[in-house]
Amino acid sequence: xxxxxxxxxxxxxxxxxxxxxxxxxxxxxxxxxxxxxxxxxxxxxxxxxxxxxxxxxxxxxxxxxxxxxxxxxxxxxxxxxxxxxxxxxxxxxxxxxxxxxxxxxxxxxxxxxxxxxxxxxxxxxxxxxxxxxxxxxxxxxxxxxxxxxxxxxxxxxxxxxxxxxxxxxxxxxxxxxxxxxxxxxxxxxxxxxxxxxxxxxxxxxxxxxxxxxxxxxxxxxxxxxxxxxxxxxxxxxxxxxxxxxxxxxxxxxxxxxxxxxxxxxxxxxxxxxxxxxxxxxxxxxxxxxxxxxxxxxxxxxxxxxxxxxxxxxxxxxxxxxxxxxxxxxxxxxxxxxxxxxxxxxxxxxxxxxxxxxxxxxxxxxxxxxxxxxxxxxxxxxxxxxxxxxxxxxxxxxxx
Amino acid sequence: xxxxxxxxxxxxxxxxxxxxxxxxxxxxxxxxxxxxxxxxxxxxxxxxxxxxxxxxxxxxxxxxxxxxxxxxxxxxxxxxxxxxxxxxxxxxxxxxxxxxxxxxxxxxxxxxxxxxxxxxxxxxxxxxxxxxxxxxxxxxxxxxxxxxxxxxxxxxxxxxxxxxxxxxxxxxxxxxxxxxxxxxxxxxxxxxxxxxxxxxxxxxxxxxxxxxxxxxxxxxxxxxxxxxxxxxxxxxxxxxxxxxxxxxxxxxxxxxxxxxxxxxxxxxxxxxxxxxxxxxxxxxxxxxxxxxxxxxxxxxxxxxxxxxxxxxxxxxxxxxxxxxxxxxxxxxxxxxxxxxxxxxxxxxxxxxxxxxxxxxxxxxxxxxxxxxxxxxxxxxxxxxxxxxxxxxxxxxxxx
Numbered sequence: 001x002x003x004x005x006x007x008x009x010x011x012x013x014x015x016x017x018x019x020x021x022x023x024x025x026x027x028x029x030x031x032x033x034x035x036x037x038x039x040x041x042x043x044x045x046x047x048x049x050x051x052x053x054x055x056x057x058x059x060x061x062x063x064x065x066x067x068x069x070x071x072x073x074x075x076x077x078x079x080x081x082x083x084x085x086x087x088x089x090x091x092x093x094x095x096x097x098x099x100x101x102x103x104x105x106x107x108x109x110x111x112x113x114x115x116x117x118x119x120x121x122x123x124x125x126x127x128x129x130x131x132x133x134x135x136x137x138x139x140x141x142x143x144x145x146x147x148x149x150x151x152x153x154x155x156x157x158x159x160x161x162x163x164x165x166x167x168x169x170x171x172x173x174x175x176x177x178x179x180x181x182x183x184x185x186x187x188x189x190x191x192x193x194x195x196x197x198x199x200x201x202x203x204x205x206x207x208x209x210x211x212x213x214x215x216x217x218x219x220x221x222x223x224x225x226x227x228x229x230x231x232x233x234x235x236x237x238x239x240x241x242x243x244x245x246x247x248x249x250x251x252x253x254x255x256x257x258x259x260x261x262x263x264x265x266x267x268x269x270x271x272x273x274x275x276x277x278x279x280x281x282x283x284x285x286x287x288x289x290x291x292x293x294x295x296x297x298x299x300x301x302x303x304x305x306x307x308x309x310x311x312x313x314x315x316x317x318x319x320x321x322x323x324x325x326x327x328x329x330x331x332x333x334x335x336x337x338x339x340x341x342x343x344x345x346x347x348x349x350x351x352x353x354x355x356x357x358x359x360x361x362x363x364x365x366x367x368x369x370x371x372x373x374x375x376x377x378x379x380x381x382x383x384x385x386x387x388x389x390x391x392x393x394x395x396x397x398x399x
Numbered sequence: 400x401x402x403x404x405x406x407x408x409x410x411x412x413x414x415x416x417x418x419x420x421x422x423x424x425x426x427x428x429x430x431x432x433x434x435x436x437x438x439x440x441x442x443x444x445x446x447x448x449x450x451x452x453x454x455x456x457x458x459x460x461x462x463x464x465x466x467x468x469x470x471x472x473x474x475x476x477x478x479x480x481x482x483x484x485x486x487x488x489x490x491x492x493x494x495x496x497x498x499x500x501x502x503x504x505x506x507x508x509x510x511x512x513x514x515x516x517x518x519x520x521x522x523x524x525x526x527x528x529x530x531x532x533x534x535x536x537x538x539x540x541x542x543x544x545x546x547x548x549x550x551x552x553x554x555x556x557x558x559x560x561x562x563x564x565x566x567x568x569x570x571x572x573x574x575x576x577x578x579x580x581x582x583x584x585x586x587x588x589x590x591x592x593x594x595x596x597x598x599x600x601x602x603x604x605x606x607x608x609x610x611x612x613x614x615x616x617x618x619x620x621x622x623x624x625x626x627x628x629x630x631x632x633x634x635x636x637x638x639x640x641x642x643x644x645x646x647x648x649x650x651x652x653x654x655x656x657x658x659x660x661x662x663x664x665x666x667x668x669x670x671x672x673x674x675x676x677x678x679x680x681x682x683x684x685x686x687x688x689x690x691x692x693x694x695x696x697x698x699x700x701x702x703x704x705x706x707x708x709x710x711x712x713x714x715x716x717x718x719x720x721x722x723x724x725x726x727x728x729x730x731x732x733x734x735x736x737x738x739x740x741x742x743x744x745x746x747x748x749x750x751x752x753x754x755x756x757x758x759x760x761x762x763x764x765x766x767x768x769x770x771x772x773x774x775x776x777x778x779x780x781x782x783x784x785x786x787x788x789x790x791x792x793x794x795x796x797x798x
Contacts, residue, residue, distance in 0.1 A: 004510075005654050009507045237458065239460045239668075240667060252402050259411060
């Protein structure tokens with residue numbers, strides 16, 4: 001028998017990592033400069049406190065929207081760190097990572113045929129969620145020549161009567177850049193002027209340098225049209241715990257929370273315990289880890305800048321750099337494949353983040369420093385071996 | 400500004416527990432015979448092993464569909480305990496409880512306008528998910544006089560050209576009964592004859608007496624049309640961990656898994672560790688707990704049967720009894736409210752499970768035995784106080 005399925009679900013595209021994954025299969029010798037899944041252990045401090053809470057009582061379902069104590073702490077954090085005032089009872093939802101937050105927000109807001117502005121290259125799920133809602137993605141280019149910052153005239157040109165919202169991450173995955181305050185303010189002006197909504201993914205905010213980005217929801221008139229997504233996965237190396245949170249306008253949160261209930265019942269109690277522990281984790285535990293990640297990014301960037309013909313926007317946020325390797329005359333996918341086969345380095349083709357990523361690779365620093373250095377060395381050796389094949393003028397120096 | 404939302408999401412009804420919850424607010428004296436959220440701690444054995452795994456390495460994202468080792472173990476369990484043969488790579492998905500499993504299955508299968516058969520009284524989420532898909536619920540009565548078993552002629556009468564699937568739980572929440580093998584076989588005949596699909600929620604299977612129910616997917620020709628939902632929440636008292644799983648036809652699982660990825664990225668790693676630990680938990684840890692729950696159910700049932708005019712189908716599964724209190728001449732909601740106000744006992748109105756539950760209350764045994772006994776005593780005293788108001792013939796003895 002053949003079972004028909006809902007076409008909106010069948011339309012959700014599968015990513016194209018299959019070729020990369022198949023090339024990696026069974027290879028023990030590869031250095032991972034590919035993934036966004038750190039090899040770093042959760043701080044011992046958080047593990048110890050989580051264990052205490054695990055043993056402190058029954059592992060019952062929690063409040064559907066998240067434990068009240070956790071929502072209270074998150075409201076304080078949003079106020080003091082991001083300048084966002086939100087009622088912990090009505091305006092915050094604890095989610096299964098930013099992944100769930102993104103799904104429930106977009107599914108609640110979007111109707112078929114509406115349009116979503118996606119600055120691109122982009123995190124693939126902004127597109128997948130748009131498609132899953134039957135809505136239309138409209139890509140707005142983030143240009144290497146402009147330091148991967150969005151330009152308002154290009155956003156204006158992408159508008160139509162059906163435009164509902166803009167979704168982006170700041171700091172940016174895959175681009176590695178944090179948009180400066182002035183750019184965030186420009187974006188807010190644009191959004192207010194055209195009466196749009198914002199979905200902003202700030203999961204990498206603690207990895208921005210020299211400080212976390214300006215939260216767009218904190219600007220005048222923006223809180224009532226902004227859904228702010230943050231989480232614990234990256235900041236505390238608790239990816240597999242699956243705890244994020246979402247703050248947004250109360251009238252819509254009411255519906256989002258009911259959809260969340262229907263999917264989740266509640267977030268995991270033990271993961272919420274870990275989140276509470278994380279909020280108490282001393283800065284002395286965390287700061288050295290953030291510093292190490294910035295340092296690894298600097299090492300990777302400096303190394304890449306030594307390759308003739310390759311350009312790279314200097315990273316100042318997230319785990320990534322997004323260099324332009326088009327001087328090698330290969331597609332991103334072919335280059336990533338060759339790097340696995342010939343140099344034993346895993347990277348992601350820029351096209352994983354939309355066609356605007358063609359010519360680029362996304363390189364990450366989730367491996368330990370010595371592994372990152374080893375991967376960089378292999379990459380440099382590979383580049384040296386191809387130096388006589390470099391196509392002049394295809395790369396672009398921005399600094 | 401007013402933000403419009405997707406009407407399919409806005410249509411998801413909120414439950415009607417508000418009045419009950421408000422009556423309970425601030426009352427420290429209440430006995431909980433209401434909830435499905437046990438006060439029982441996770442077995443120490445599982446907590447210890449989970450702690451070891453928490454400290455064993457980084458808390459990374461896992462495989463999107465669940466850790467391969469866990470899926471392998473679940474495939475073995477499904478084969479040996481339920482007679483269901485399923486490929487761990489293609490036919491199983493680890494979910495955020497049965498709640499997520501139900502959502503992703505129904506959202507993937509259903510299109511607007513299709514019809515869903517729901518034997519009723521029913522777990523509210525079967526209805527909520529139907530509505531959230533824009534599909535139509537068709538309730539089929541489960542009659543107290545028939546021991547809450549579905550009758551095939553009533554199912555036949557509910558069919559239309561749009562009927563896609565039937566969804567039910569076995570053992571049943573809220574009814575407390577386990578449908579016998581013969582009834583499950585009748586259901587399978589009905590489903591095959593009319594080329595329908597089955598979504599079966601077996602979350603309470605370890606609480607069935609004298610043994611777990613026959614899994615409908617194990618019957619000839621049924622696996623290719625059945626989605627079997629099971630979980631760890633009830634069987635191991637790890638509700639707040641949020642781990643369930645889903646087995647179904649591979650062609651559809653492909654789409655379900657992609658929707659799951661979009662919502663979840665992956666299930667919680669630590670919850671999957673706890674699930675692996677639970678699968679190794681010795682029966683000596685578990686059997687006494689299941690026995691205690693059966694014993695508490697027996698105590699509650701025996702007590703209720705002593706109330707003149709009240710009838711009750713004898714429970715043999717799940718955490719619940721579903722007695723008929725219509726002899727008191729009150730609506731379920733009014734009776735539940737009075738019980739809180741006058742007897743300090745929390746119960747759920749049968750109407751929480753559809754209008755077919757009118758006249759009934761759902762009573763649970765998630766509290767410790769002495770609390771259950773105390774709650775029962777209060778209930779009996781309340782009933783005695785109203786014994787001169789009993790309306791003869793409104794209750795119905797089935798045994």
